[in-house]
Ligand code: GTP
């Protein structure tokens with residue numbers, strides 16, 4: 001079906017792509033429920049989707065074992081020079097990458113339908129929002145985009161005949177010969193997967209993967225890699241951050257934006273239920289924040305997405321009740337286990353595991369088997385509006401004013417539960433030196449410590465050193481209206497490997513301390529690494545936690561921190577002269593304080 005409104009640039013691009021990729025048919029998505037239902041019915045019919053008897057309008061998909069998470073090794077930033085991409089990105093020259101992508105794309109949609117998805121990142125018409133158009137040959141991707149973005153006819157209307165958009169071309173990279181039967185999860189082998197970005201011309205071109213951020217191109221490709229490059233050029237920010245509103249018993253509102261690496265707790269923190277009486281949180285976003293300085297000089301944030309693409313394992317009514325309430329209906333589950341009564345299951349869901357299930361590979365599974373039933377990066381795709389604590393202002397076009405930035409990561413040792421930065425520059429240093437143990441959200445080894453500045457290592461579309469400079473520039477522009485900066489670590493472990501901190505809803509105690517610091521009401525002790533809560537500064541009322549745990553969690557360990565310095569130095573060293581002088585000053589400052597300060 002051809003939509004009413006046409007756009008010249010879009011018409012030309014679709015024609016060009018169709019000629020290259022050779023699909024059997026072209027479908028312009030209108031974004032309607034009928035369209036979603038029809039595509040889902042086709043996928044049930046083909047065996048790609050399993051309807052879930054226990055959850056209305058919900059479906060389970062199982063991916064190919066080679067296609068279970070983002071593939072950072074196969075993600076490329078094509079800037080004219082290698083230096084513009086920087087040492088933390090995989091660089092290929094734009095001409096060469098275009099040639100490769102063109103070669104792969106020739107005839108790649110044979111036997112398939114080409115879907116055109118006009119989508120808006122951000123509420124349609126918001127001054128912070130942007131329009132993209134994804135072309136894909138995956139109906140699974142179309143259905144996910146229905147949930148994750150605003151899409152279809154209303155976006156075409158906003159685009160108009162002469163509006164500009166970000167082209168996002170996607171193929172699963174599995175053309176079908178005449179009469180060849182399709183697989184339930186078509187994709188290309190690893191060495192043929194390419195997630196390519198051309199930041200200079202705002203173009204995304206992804207081939208060979210159907211999973212998550214590799215395939216839902218509005219998310220990491222557009223809203224972070226391309227948007228971060230645009231944001232730097234235009235003076236705003238595109239960050240891997242949740243956005244949440246915290247309201248104190250006195251009714252004072254605080255808006256918090258927090259950056260943690262993949263699978264390190266953004267979805268959980270975004271919608272936590274505080275365990276301390278009188279405090280309330282409301283979710284605005286759980287993965288990405290776009291922020292612009294508003295007319296009042298404060299930083300205003302919107303969530304560019306309209307759905308949650310959340311990590312399933314570990315999600316339970318105990319750990320994240322609001323996520324569990326959000327996935328009762330209208331959900332796409334990927335790589336979860338299927339129970340005999342037609343429901344999904346994953347490790348870490350409360351209650352006894354099912355006596356029998358079908359695992360994410362489609363095999364029989366029963367408790368006691370070594371491999372998990374759900375893939376560790378199994379996900380749910382669900383509409384944000386279904387979250388019981390979604391904020392009434394989550395779609396406000398002008399966004400919400402940010403009071404607090406939080407950085408963090410997964411560190412089983414060294415890094416305390418919470419640290420407050422001395423000032424903006426020190427906060428940027430905390431963000432720039434963030435480090436975390438790797439998770440199953442990315443293909444590769446799990447549990448390896450790596451520096452992941454601002455949780456943006458895989459998502460920054462340009463040289464990370466220039467990104468650091470951009471943070472300093474934004475701080476200068478914001479001046480006294482800049483958010484206060486904190487660093488957290490929910491993931492400290494005992495020598496026996498047990499969590500020292502209960503986490504989840506109890507993290508509200510740490511958030512409360514931050515808010516009270518803003519008001520000048522909570523105490524802190526000054527240490528060489530920043531301000532830490534002193535004894536009695538954190539509200540621990542009603543928390544049953546051994547005193548030694550608290551002591552360990554809030555300890556400043558001078559020797560352990562001294563050991564961090566050479567690693568920070570090495571990490572910064574790779575940026576050469578591009579590293580901002582202000583960061584070097586911070587690094588020297590830390591080293592000096594560790595030598596002499598008390
Ligand atoms: P992406 O969607 O990949 O960007 O991940 P995310 O940052 O949103 O992570 P998410 O909130 O989905 O959490 C990932 C995993 O960490 C889940 O298994 C959670 O149960 C676990 N987790 C989240 N918060 C905490 C916490 O406070 N303590 C502990 N121990 N685990 C947590």
Ligand code: SPV
Nearest residue numbers: 070212213219220262441
């Ligand atoms: C992440 O890995 O940070 C995610 C999941 O949020 S994905 O969309 O696959 O990037």
Ligand code: MN
Nearest residue numbers: 240262263287
């Ligand atoms: Mn993420």
